[in-house]
Amino acid sequence: MLPMYTRRLALPARSFLLFGPRGTGKTTWLRACLPRARWYNLLLERELLRLMREPGLFRREVEALPAGSWIVVDEVQRLPSLLNEVHDALASSPRRWRFALTGSSARRLRRDDVNLLAGRAITRRMLPLTVAELGSEPRPDDLLRFGNLPLVRTERATAARIDLLEAYVETYLAQEIRAEALVRNLAAFVRFLEVAALANGQVTSVASLARDAAVARPTVQGYFEVLTDTLIGAWLPAWRPRAKVKEVSHPKFYVFDTGVTRALAGRLREPLEGPERGMLLETLVFHELRAQIAYSGCGGEMAYYRTPSGSEVDFIWTRASNSVGIEVKASARWRPEHGRALAELHRERVVRACFGVYLGEHALRDGPITVLPLHEFLRELVAGRVFRPVRDRKGGRPSTGSSEKI
Numbered sequence: 080m081l082p083m084y085t086r087r088l089a090l091p092a093r094s095f096l097l098f099g100p101r102g103t104g105k106t107t108w109l110r111a112c113l114p115r116a117r118w119y120n121l122l123l124e125r126e127l128l129r130l131m132r133e134p135g136l137f138r139r140e141v142e143a144l145p146a147g148s149w150i151v152v153d154e155v156q157r158l159p160s161l162l163n164e165v166h167d168a169l170a171s172s173p174r175r176w177r178f179a180l181t182g183s184s185a186r187r188l189r190r191d192d193v194n195l196l197a198g199r200a201i202t203r204r205m206l207p208l209t210v211a212e213l214g215s216e217p218r219p220d221d222l223l224r225f226g227n228l229p230l231v232r233t234e235r236a237t238a239a240r241i242d243l244l245e246a247y248v249e250t251y252l253a254q255e256i257r258a259e260a261l262v263r264n265l266a267a268f269v270r271f272l273e274v275a276a277l278a279n280g281q282v283t284s285v286a287s288l289a290r291d292a293a294v295a296r297p298t299v300q301g302y303f304e305v306l307t308d309t310l311i312g313a314w315l316p317a318w319r320p321r322a323k324v325k326e327v328s329h330p331k332f333y334v335f336d337t338g339v340t341r342a343l344a345g346r347l348r349e350p351l352e353g354p355e356r357g358m359l360l361e362t363l364v365f366h367e368l369r370a371q372i373a374y375s376g377c378g379g380e381m382a383y384y385r386t387p388s389g390s391e392v393d394f395i396w397t398r399a400s401n402s403v404g405i406e407v408k409a410s411a412r413w414r415p416e417h418g419r420a421l422a423e424l425h426r427e428r429v430v431r432a433c434f435g436v437y438l439g440e441h442a443l444r445d446g447p448i449t450v451l452p453l454h455e456f457l458r459e460l461v462a463g464r465v466f467r468p469v470r471d472r473k474g475g476r477p478s479t480g481s482s483e484k485i
Contacts (some may be wrong), residue, residue, distance in 0.1 A: 086108050100311060100336075104229045127158060149175055153181050154182060155343065156361070165180065169200070203373075206369060213227070213339045226341075251266075283331045312333055333361075354445045357407075359429070368394060379398035380397055392405075413435070413439060413450050417435060421448055426447075442455060
């Protein structure tokens with residue numbers, strides 16, 4: 080029996096759209112939360128065809144349900160016209176039924192210009208498992224090699240995990256890309272996927288990627304839209320704090336899961352190497368930060384910062400006057416140079432709190448930077464002690480000396 084994970088996402092009290100990549104656990108979570116709901120699974124061809132043949136059938140079946148019923152439509156992008164029926168039902172009887180509508184792709188919904196229930200339903204997102212949801216703290220390299228998709232996490236054998244991740248990529252290409260005719264040249268798209276995965280977490284130059292994949296630049300731009308629309312990745316914009324202008328430089332693109340990143344890059348059977356480990360650790364932390372924003376309701380925006388000399392701060396979270404800088408290093412030792420760019424932003428009062436994340440064993444202070452081992456940082460993040468201005472543990476101002484253990 081597969082283990083059940085306790086997800087951090089709370090069930091809304093009203094109708095909602097739930098978006099998330101395939102395999103992140105949307106269906107499992109909804110079945111646990113709403114065991115008595117009326118269910119429409121549009122991944123089942125017979126269910127899809129039944130509703131397509133008789134468009135008014137869905138509304139008649141909903142109207143036969145008792146007041147207060149939940150209705151789940153799984154993978155609603157396969158039949159976008161149902162959203163019009165849901166909208167009409169909510170408009171005519173706003174408190175009689177509640178709908179939970181899941182989707183693993185926004186592309187068809189956007190392409191068909193369908194009704195997204197503005198004002199009638201709220202939107203929620205589900206990401207792969209966070210470390211807090213795992214209920215344990217696996218070794219960092221285990222997280223980086225295989226990621227946090229629920230089915231992958233339930234397996235212990237390396238070979239089984241590799242098989243599942245390779246099958247995930249094949250299913251994505253077959254069901255999301257080929258079946259929906261999202262691209263004209265599947266071979267070119269496959270070449271692009273590998274190049275994009277190898278460049279994961281790096282400053283993204285569309286022109287360079289186009290050359291490496293032997294694909295036209297406008298086509299590559301369209302392919303990135305496909306990845307974001309099918310929720311396979313997310314952009315992290317650049318930020319210039321003095322001008323308060325985002326996206327003044329090339330953004331970075333992060334695939335949504337470290338295991339899927341390695342699968343797309345064809346590296347599942349290869350050992351982790353230094354540069355790859357650093358990129359994957361950034362990817363893991365980025366999506367843990369996204370999950371905290373999505374699940375806690377804290378809001379805010381994420382960006383990265385690059386100095387004119389090329390020094391970078393991996394992540395900056397901002398909300399109104401609050402700002403937090405985070406630097407991630409895949410090293411067992413934190414060195415003074417690791418935090419220089421972040422400390423400079425703190426001196427200029429651009430960020431109010433600073434965190435370093437590394438693979439060592441002890442918490443440190445490096446001037447204004449609180450340096451934490453990966454798992455300790457993630458515990459602080461979930462507890463709500465990262466996305467807010469932070470004093471040192473004695474209650475005073477952050478220290479300004481060299482690195483020291485806390």
